[in-house]
Amino acid sequence: MSTLPLVSPARGFEFAEFEQRTSQLQQYMHDQKIDAVFFTTEPEFRYFSGFKSQFWESPTRPWFLVVPSVGKPIAVVPEIGVAGFEQTWIDDVRSWPSPRPEDDGITLLAATLAEASTRSRRLGAMLGPETHLRMPAANFTALQHRLSQHDMVDVSLIVRNIRSIKSAAEIEKIRFACQVTAAGFDYLRHHLAIGMTEREACKAMHLEMLRLGADACPYLISASGQGGYDNIIMGPTDRVLNEGDVLIIDTGANFDGYFSDFDRNYGFGHVTPDTVDAYEAVYASTEAGLNIAAPGRTTGEVWQAMWSVLEEAGALGNDVGRMGHGLGMQLTEWPSNVPNGDVELKPGMILTLEPGMAFAPHRMMVHEENIAITESGCEMLHDRAWQQMPIIQ
Numbered sequence: 268m269s270t271l272p273l274v275s276p277a278r279g280f281e282f283a284e285f286e287q288r289t290s291q292l293q294q295y296m297h298d299q300k301i302d303a304v305f306f307t308t309e310p311e312f313r314y315f316s317g318f319k320s321q322f323w324e325s326p327t328r329p330w331f332l333v334v335p336s337v338g339k340p341i342a343v344v345p346e347i348g349v350a351g352f353e354q355t356w357i358d359d360v361r362s363w364p365s366p367r368p369e370d371d372g373i374t375l376l377a378a379t380l381a382e383a384s385t386r387s388r389r390l391g392a393m394l395g396p397e398t399h400l401r402m403p404a405a406n407f408t409a410l411q412h413r414l415s416q417h418d419m420v421d422v423s424l425i426v427r428n429i430r431s432i433k434s435a436a437e438i439e440k441i442r443f444a445c446q447v448t449a450a451g452f453d454y455l456r457h458h459l460a461i462g463m464t465e466r467e468a469c470k471a472m473h474l475e476m477l478r479l480g481a482d483a484c485p486y487l488i489s490a491s492g493q494g495g496y497d498n499i500i501m502g503p504t505d506r507v508l509n510e511g512d513v514l515i516i517d518t519g520a521n522f523d524g525y526f527s528d529f530d531r532n533y534g535f536g537h538v539t540p541d542t543v544d545a546y547e548a549v550y551a552s553t554e555a556g557l558n559i560a561a562p563g564r565t566t567g568e569v570w571q572a573m574w575s576v577l578e579e580a581g582a583l584g585n586d587v588g589r590m591g592h593g594l595g596m597q598l599t600e601w602p603s604n605v606p607n608g609d610v611e612l613k614p615g616m617i618l619t620l621e622p623g624m625a626f627a628p629h630r631m632m633v634h635e636e637n638i639a640i641t642e643s644g645c646e647m648l649h650d651r652a653w654q655q656m657p658i659i660q
Contacts, residue, residue: 273446275480276439278523282356284434285317289334295425296336296391302384304391304422305343305376306332307401310596311393311426315340317355319524322348328365329402331376335383343376373406377413388417395423397601427601431593432615438639440525441595441617442648444481445637448520448527449649451476459659461510461535465489465503469516476520486519486528486598494542495630499623510536513656515633519598526598527649528619529635534658545626546656548580549634552622553652556591556604560618560638560645566608573604573622582624587633591621594637616640617648 292315296304306312309323312332323330331343342357345365352360361379363372384390392400400407411419433441454475459468473484489503490496491514499515508514517530532546555572573590574582593600594617602610604618612618618640623633634652638645 273443273450273479275443275522276436280317280434280436282317284436285315285356288429289315289340291429292334292425293336295422295429296334299389299420299425300387301389301391301420301422302336302386303380304334305380306334306393308393308399309401310430313524314430314596316342316352316357318342318348318351318357320348320351329372329406331372331379333376333379333383336386341379341383343372343379345372371406373409373413377410380414380417384417390414390417390419391422391425392419393423393426394419394421397427398423430595431601432613433595433617433639434615437525437595438615438617438648440523441527441637442639444520444522444525444527445529445649447476447479447481447522448518448529450479451518451520452516452531453650455516455531456533456653456657456659459508459514459533459535461508461659463508464505465491465508465514466505468508468514469503469518472516472518476518481520481522483521484518485521486526487516488518489514489516491515492630494539495545495627495632497629497631499631499633508535508659511538512536513538513542513632517633517635524596526594526596527637528594528598529637529649530633531652532632532634532656534656536658536660538656538658541627542630542632543656544580545624545630545632546634548577548582548626549622549624549632550652550654551580552576552624553620553634553636556620556622557636557638557645557647560612560620560640562612562614562640562642564612566602566604566610566612567606569612569618569620570604570606570608573620574606577622577624580624580626582626583628584625585623586625587621587623589621590623591619591635593617594619612640614640614642618645
C-alpha cells in the first residue's frame, strides 16, 4: 500500500480559460445565428462563469446565466448570490429578491435575453438528451410567452461537444480525484474483513478519501453476494460480508468540482472458479478497451473491442446499456460507449471503460477504469486494478 502523499492541483481556473470556453460557444452561436444562450443548471453555469457554490443544493431559488453572441456572460441571479461573483470573471450581475414565486427572475431573465437578441431573434437553451431545465415548468412557459417573438433552439449538442474536450487544468483535477479514489480502494483492500457490513466497508473508504484530499464523495455504492452480485446501483446495505462473497464498490470522489468514477471487486475467503474466470474476463475486456481507445476511434469501436472479449468468455449479456461514458464536472457525461456508437474520440476527452457481464443467472461482474484520450492513444488517470481479484481472509 502506497504511503506517498498526494499533491492536489491548484483550485479554480485562470480567467483566460473562461474566455476561451465562452469564445468557443460564441463561434458556434455565430455559425447557427443564435443571439444568446441561457443556462439554468449548475455544471453549465459554473463552466462558463466560474461561480462555484454549494447553494445549488437548495431547490428554492433559480439561477440563470446568459451568454450573448459577443462579450462576457451575464449573471441573472438571486440577490443572495451577488457577492459571490466578485471571485469570478463576470462583471454584469443582475438580481432580484428571491424567493418570489410569482415572478422568480423570469421578467428579469426575459428582459436580459431580449436585450441580447435583436438580430436573428434566436435563443438557445439546454433542451436535449441528458439535460433538464432547473426551473418550474410554469416559469419556462411564462418565459416563452414573454419571448414569443423569438425562436428557442436546443444547444445541448454544442455545449456537450465543447465540454467533452478537457483542458490541461481540468484533467489534472480529475486525475487527482482518481488518484484519491485509487488510494482509497487500496486502503480498503488492507482493512476489509469477513464479518463487516457493506455499509461499514463503504464508510471506511469514504473517510479515507476525505482524509486524502477529496472534497466530497457524493456517489459511493456497493453490492455483494455469493460468487457475484445482481444489482449494482442500490447499496450499500447492512448485509454482512461472508465467506464466498464478492463485494463491488463503485464510487466517484470529487475535487474542486470534478469527479472520478470507477470500481473495484473484492472476494472473501474462497470464491468459486467461475467468479475468478469472470473477474479475469472483465479485466481482459478493459485491456482491450485500453488498447483501442485513441483519437479517430469511435465509442462503438471501443464498445465492440470490450464486448468481443466478454462474448468469447461466455457472457450471457450486459443489461447496463453501455460500457463506459464521459466524465468531468458530472459523474457521467456524454458520450456513452454503446453498440454502433459513432462519437469520434479526440485528445482531451475523459472516458470510463466499464465492461460488465452476466456470467451466471443473477450473478454479474463489472469493472471500470478512467482514461484520458491523448494525441497518440490513451492514458490511465490512476493505478490499474489488480490483475487478480484480491481475496480477503
